[in-house]
Amino acid sequence: MEEDYPCDQLEFDERFATEAACQDYLERLRWPEGFACPRCGHRSGWKTKRQQRLCAACLYAASMTAGTIFQDTHKPLRLWFRAIWYVTGQKYGASALGLQRILGLGSYVTAWSWLHKLRRAMVRPGRDRLSGTIEVDEVYVGGERSGKRGRGAEGKALVLIAAQADGAKIGRIRLRRVPNASSPTLTEAVGQGVELGSQVLTDGWSGYAQLATQGYRHEIVRPTAIVGENLLPRANRVASLLQRWLLGTHQGAVRAAHLDYYLDEFTFRFNRRTSRSRGKLFYRLLQQAVQVEPSPYKNMVGGRPLLASPQPVGSTGVN
Numbered sequence: 001m002e003e004d005y006p007c008d009q010l011e012f013d014e015r016f017a018t019e020a021a022c023q024d025y026l027e028r029l030r031w032p033e034g035f036a037c038p039r040c041g042h043r044s045g046w047k048t049k050r051q052q053r054l055c056a057a058c059l060y061a062a063s064m065t066a067g068t069i070f071q072d073t074h075k076p077l078r079l080w081f082r083a084i085w086y087v088t089g090q091k092y093g094a095s096a097l098g099l100q101r102i103l104g105l106g107s108y109v110t111a112w113s114w115l116h117k118l119r120r121a122m123v124r125p126g127r128d129r130l131s132g133t134i135e136v137d138e139v140y141v142g143g144e145r146s147g148k149r150g151r152g153a154e155g156k157a158l159v160l161i162a163a164q165a166d167g168a169k170i171g172r173i174r175l176r177r178v179p180n181a182s183s184p185t186l187t188e189a190v191g192q193g194v195e196l197g198s199q200v201l202t203d204g205w206s207g208y209a210q211l212a213t214q215g216y217r218h219e220i221v222r223p224t225a226i227v228g229e230n231l232l233p234r235a236n237r238v239a240s241l242l243q244r245w246l247l248g249t250h251q252g253a254v255r256a257a258h259l260d261y262y263l264d265e266f267t268f269r270f271n272r273r274t275s276r277s278r279g280k281l282f283y284r285l286l287q288q289a290v291q292v293e294p295s296p297y298k299n300m301v302g303g304r305p306l307l308a309s310p311q312p313v314g315s316t317g318v319n
Contacts, residue, residue: 035053163234
């Protein structure tokens with residue numbers, strides 16, 4: 001399917017004025033090469049009155065929303081499309097209260113769960129790792145005081161930042177909440193987000209000592225972990241923007257257990273910060289929404305658990 005998306009509010013309103021139009025668009029995103037039966041792979045079928053595709057071979061009724069974040073929704077797709085259009089149109093992110101108000105939802109819980117579902121969809125399944133020259137550092141977020149590693153860390157969550165160098169600018173980023181700054185944890189986290197063979201720039205914290213043995217070109221640009229001259233400007237800039245975003249857009253009211261969802265949103269927005277097309281962001285998020293597995297509310301309430309024991313570097317190909 002070629003990239004096809006509305007360019008402005010008027011076109012959005014005209015294109016997705018009916019539920020049928022939303023269903024047709026979603027179906028093209030779900031099966032860009034044409035319908036393929038999830039059960040037998042047969043490529044021929046017909047629509048039923050319940051807007052399913054009935055496989056001509058095995059008679060399996062395939063729903064276009066099954067296996068996506070829209071699975072089991074009781075709300076019309078028109079409302080979901082409006083939610084995605086709204087979220088992608090907010091430069092600094094959307095709040096659950098704002099989404100509830102703009103959509104006229106009767107329940108705050110519904111707006112909250114929808115936002116978290118969409119944040120999950122902001123991580124493209126199978127996305128590639130960063131490569132080239134990567135600055136890596138950690139930052140504590142949340143709590144009452146700022147601090148690095150052990151200083152002022154009480155009540156905070158530790159986030160590893162990997163920022164790709166693009167000349168003097170920042171390229172793409174990866175963010176990952178980690179349980180601690182130990183060597184096994186940081187080495188595994190870098191491995192999840194950065195391609196082997198890349199040049200990784202860090203300070204002298206001992207937690208990065210094993211990177212060279214794992215296949216990275218590790219360079220220590222600051223011999224100690226004490227903050228002084230800014231020799232990791234890209235990573236530190238991302239850390240500053242992340243903290244300001246959490247405090248400004250979300251008033252710092254982000255629980256550590258739910259922080260991963262917000263990190264996904266920040267990464268999605270940051271990596272697409274140069275895009276001037278709201279329609280393209282809408283298209284990308286909706287495209288990824290049909291690739292992400294369902295997220296029942298009961299699974300989101302508790303947040304994502306941290307990995308208790310890191311896996312060896314290289315055991316996972318993507319982040």
